[in-house]
Structures are given as structure tokens and as C-alpha cells.
Amino acid sequence: MHEMAIAMALIEQVEKAAREQKARSIAGISVAVGRLSGVDPDALRAVFELASEETLAAGAQLEVELLEGRELYIKSMDVDVEEPRDV
């Protein structure tokens, strides 16, 4: 069940990118998973919820696009950025 390691690597990447964006949380993540990547999308979804607890990605929607090859990459993410303004 290496999906936990995959989920943790995924979260590490999106958290890093989210901090660069000064985001307060990650609302959604879109990943592409190839049939020959060795990663099971359902298992990934299941462990993602656990692995994302107490991270910026907690509660984020994980959207998985199925492809045919060995692809395993993060397409994009939706982040919530707080922008304080004097109004």
C-alpha cells in the first residue's frame, strides 16, 4: 500500500506551493494518474484524507483524472488566499 507514501509526497508538494502563494488553505487538488503508474486512484483518495489531516490540504477535494500511461503528476490546485484590505 504505497499510496500513503504517494499521498504524503503529494501533500508535501502542494503545501510547499501553497506557502509560496501565501495561501491559508488548499481547497482542491487535481492530479493525473496513469493506469500504469502503479497507483490505485481509490486507494489514493482514501489515504489522502488521512494523510492531509492537520496540513494545509485538510478537507481539500482530490480530483483524479485517469490516463493510460505511467503519468503521476499534480495538474493544479485551488487555494484560498486571504487578502487583508482596508475598506
Added chain:
Amino acid sequence: MCKDCGCGTDSKHAHDHDHAHPHDHIHPHAHPHPHVERKTVTLERKVLAENDAQAEANRKWLSEHGVTAINLISSPGSGKTLLLERTLELLRGRVSCAVITGDQCTDNDARRLMGKGAPVRQIETVNSCHLDAERVGALLPEVAGDGVKLLFIENIGNLVCPAAFDLGEHFKVALLSTTEGEDKPVKYPTLFSMAPVVVLTKMDLVPHLDWNLSRCREYLRQIHPGVFVFELSAKTGQGMDAWIEYLEKLAR
């Protein structure tokens, strides 16, 4: 526009309905009014980018030190360790070898492989089902630094997970034992599509099994046309010559 109420930057609420209170209120206070904006960030990044970067660093290190590294992957019990035992014995004094062997628990494999003239290091992954580039990379200088030509990385017994993690090896070798049946390549296409070399092990048992060599080779070709196949028995020594000759050529 903010996602909470849909108001625009002019702070007037955009919704449209009838009620008595004045609608275009202004905020008569000085404190910052937090707006949360949702934005989409394009990443197009590999999930395992960090592992891949470490794997590339390992490959570079290996090439600089003249080491060819092979990642051996198979089901548990398909005969990786016995094949390595015999291989180390046959290559002793001819090719300088080293081994990194992974298991969830115990150093049984390392103890089996010691004393055959090759440095051996065991990685106990405990809860993990695969080796990763970082753990392998950390061992390279001590295990493969001293004139080693061939490094065998014996992965955790598992046909699925280890295939996803590049360790920095030059290529993967998949082992398939006759007792597992002929159709493992089509059942587990990820590994068999990636490994340019497949070793069919326990060939000495074929007379006792309903196992068909040509069917097995056909399944392998379906998944990986052009795959290079060895048929051997580490126990009886049958077919070991071709395997050893191949490894000697690799180490040149």
C-alpha cells in the same frame, strides 16, 4: 470578487433582493477587512518529483563511480535472494559486486548474502512496502564506493509498489517464479512493462506444475514486446551460465 458574499472590490454587496435597510453600507472602521480569494494555481509537477530528483542524483553518482545498478523486483518468495546468493558466488573473483537488500523486517537476507565477497547492506523499511531513492542514496558511498562494478538492489517482495519508485538504478529486472503461474505479467503490467529483463526462476519445478513456458512468454510479449527473458533455476544451476555471462558483459 470575494467568495464569501460575492461583493466586489467597491465593497457594495452585489446581491439583489427587496428589504428595508439601506443597502450600500460603507464600513465605518479602520481595521482590515479580510477577503478570501480562491485562485487556481497550475502546477504540472510530478507527485514523486523529490524521489525522482534523488534518483537522478543516485544515477549520477553510480555512473561517476563506474557502477551498474540493477533493481530486482518480484513477489515475495520468487527466489530473489537465492538467485543473488548463487550469482555472488559465481561472480566472486570475476566481477566486484555489492548488494542493498530491502525487507519490511529482519536482516535475514543480508545474513544469507554475507561472506560471498560482496559488501551487503540491509534496509528494513518497517511499515513501507518499497525502497525509495533517499534510503538507497544514503547507502551508496559505503556499499558501492570501493571499485564495485555491479550493484544489486533487492527490493521489497511486492509486484506493485516498488515499480512506482525510481531508485536511481540503471534498469529494473523482474523475477517471476514458475509457481506463481504464467499470467502475472498481464495481471501486474506496471512492473513488467518497465523491466527490460525478466528472469523466470524455479524452472526446475516445471515438470511438477501445470505451467506453460510458451504461454508465459506470450503474456510477457503482450505487455513488453522485446523483453529479454532468462530461464533458470538458482537451485540446480540450470540456465545460470547465460545469466552470469550477461552480468559480466554489463560490468565491463
